[in-house]
Ligand SMILES: O=P(O)(O)OC[C@@H](O)[C@H]1O[C@@H](OP(=O)(O)O)[C@@H](O)[C@@H](O)[C@@H]1O
Ligand SMILES: [Mg+2]
């Protein structure tokens with residue numbers, strides 16, 4: 001299967017240092033919804049792996065998070081595409097979970113869901129921890145310059161990381177190669 005694993009905040013939608021705390025604050029980045037739809041229509045299965053410590057911090061509820069993800073799914077469906085699976089880490093940094101990126105629990109959960117290896121599966125993130133979580137289970141890392149990506153690009157990146165301006169550019173590359 002052609003599987004791709006996307007980070008959410010800063011890749012699909014605008015990120016904020018104050019967290020994305022409501023559907024109103026959940027604003028798609030230009031071209032990202034269409035990019036996800038292009039992948040779907042080309043036969044790709046699109047999964048999302050996202051840290052959502054705002055839940056543990058009490059900034060928003062699971063119901064609000066689900067409303068954001070309903071909005072994402074609706075917008076992609078309007079473009080003829082589909083977000084197939086969303087896995088999130090609800091924990092705080094000091095909860096000691098195994099699913100908060102850079103740990104790979106979300107990625108392993110996605111692999112388990114589809115009963116596939118993640119070797120070579122592209123993963124797209126804006127933070128170093130997104131790439132580290134995916135690379136640890138064999139994913140091919142793609143960094144975008146949206147969200148926190150421009151700052152991340154200044155750091156030491158996992159070997160082989162490809163850098164693109166945004167998700168739309170990553171998708172164009174993937175669909176052309
Ligand atoms: O980029 P993804 O994984 O989809 O989501 C990131 C968000 O959960 C938030 O993660 C927080 O990190 P801490 O959880 O405070 O370390 C901060 O970086 C926020 O700016 C950001 O909105
Ligand atoms: Mg992010």
Ligand SMILES: [Zn+2]
Pocket residue numbers: 089090091097098099100
């Ligand atoms: Zn967790």
